[in-house]
Amino acid sequence: MAAPSLPSQIVQFNSKAMEDKLKRLALKVSHHEDNIRFLKSQLNAVEEACIDLGIKLGNYHSSVAAVVNNDTSAQEAEQRTIRSILDQDNTAAGIICQLKVRHHELASKMPLMKDILGFVATLGKVDNDNLSRLLTEYLGMDNMLALVCKTYDGVKGLEKYDKDGIIDKTSGVHGLGRSVGKFLDGRFTVFCLENLRPFSGDVNIDDPQRRLILHRPRLPGGQPPPGFLDFAVNMIHLDRAHLSCLTASGHGLRETLFYTLFSHLQVYKTRADIQSALPLIKDGAVSLDGGILRPNGSFCLGDSQNLEVKFPVNIEVSSLPENIAEMEEQVKLKNWEKERVLEDMKREEDLLKQVKELYMKQKQELMDYLTHPAVTQTWRDSPTTHSPATPGSNPFGAKPSHKRW
Known part of the structure; x- marks a missing residue:
């Protein structure tokens, strides 16, 4: 070649x-x-x-x-929430709250009461009254008054049925109501911590509040949208006793209960901020001036409601x-x-x-x-x-x- x-x-x-x-x-x-x-x-x-x-x-x-x-103080704010729940006479929350507050010795001996951790409204606090009203309206009274049980056995103990599936009014929470002269009217919501699907991401272990590590919304240039404050689930303040409350799998209230309630709900300063950030909102948003965008894309318009039961405000000076x-x-x-x-x-x-x-x-x-x-x-x-x-x-x-x- x-x-x-x-x-x-x-x-x-x-x-x-x-x-x-x-x-x-x-x-x-x-x-x-x-x-x-x-x-x-x-x-x-x-x-x-x-x-x-x-x-x-x-x-x-x-x-x-x-x-x-x-x-005022955080303790006084919490007491106001308790009094508001007590005023809900014919609800499961009102009956359980009355037993815990006014019949504490009797309630402490009831196996049914030991599994009830509390109510949604009493398990978290927020930093100001405006945010309290806003998140309360977003959740609604049914969720705010919902009972929170640790295990499914506790849920089963709240209500019994006969062979025909009819509610036994002499047992469970219905029987407890009769014991204090109250009669439960209508349905009520119960959350079971061990049955809730927990947040699958990471928790900030360096944060005393163990807030969730969530990806903040970003504009194409990498900047956060104007007016974005935080995710609602991370704006809930948990007391030390509630921070130590963990499921058998090691998940806390923020990863289970409050993530179930709020998911990736975003909090903005104004309604206009929500409007400009719409492409970046997937699980709903609220604004401090009263705007509410539901996860299904629907807007809540009109005047805000002032619900009776609200999250306590964590405004103690020492904290x-x-x-x-x-x-x-x-x-x-x-x-x-x-x-x-x-x-x-x-x-x-x-x-x-x-x-x-x-x-x-x-x-x-x-x-x-x-x-x-x-x-x-x-x-x-x-x-x-x-x-x-x-x-x-x-x-x-x-x-x-x-x-x-």
Whole structure:
């Protein structure tokens, strides 16, 4: 087989050199793209931290205002909720609450009462009265008065039936009502913690409240939508006793009960904020000015309802954070870090643009050379441009001829 001619070898050598240069440029493009992806993840983390700090500071200031304006305490707020439940005479919640509050000694001896953890309205608190009214209206009275049992055995003990499926009014919660002169009227809702499907994601173990790690909504540019405050499930405050309440599988009230009730419900400042964030809302949203968007996409319009039973407001002065100055300093540091990351991203994007332009230019040169090697070679061999392999450069070690004329 004949060896390739010298011009053919020159074409191969030049094309190989150009391909190698193209590969090096491609690696540089990939390197800058990786840097930008890393910086974007850093930016998202910094923005998440800024949002969390902003929420904590906002809750602090609203709580301070509530204490100043109302001169009340968390214990008093909780007692008001209990009194409101007691006023619901002919409900399962009213009957159970009356037994626990007014007949505590008798109730403590009843096996049925031991499995009842409480009512939805008494198992969580919120940071201000406005949020309390809003979330209460979203859930409705049936859910707010719902009994919460630890196990399914507790649920079964609430109601008994005869062989024809008729409710036995002398047993279960119906019998308890008769014992205190109350008669249960209508249906009632019961949540069984061990039967609820828990949140499948991660919990923030560094957070004393063990809030859920949820992906915040993001605009195409990576910014959170205007007015977004938090997810409702993470705005519920749990007392220490309720934080330690776990199912047999190790899940707490936030991952089971409150995630079932609220799921990914988003909380915004205004109705206008909800409107602008509609493409980012999947499980409904509420706004502090009274807007409610249900998970099925329906809007609740008209005047807000002032329901009798509401979440207690956690506004005890002793529970407020003491490191506000430190939190405000952290906000400044995070904003500075955000600016630095944005500067790094801008620099990487400029470098990426330059390398991409060089890459496209080199790619076009290679295509032109492979298509018209003779023409390209003539251009590359001009006095101002020296090819890595020209007829006079002797790249293959060919011995020159010494013929005498």
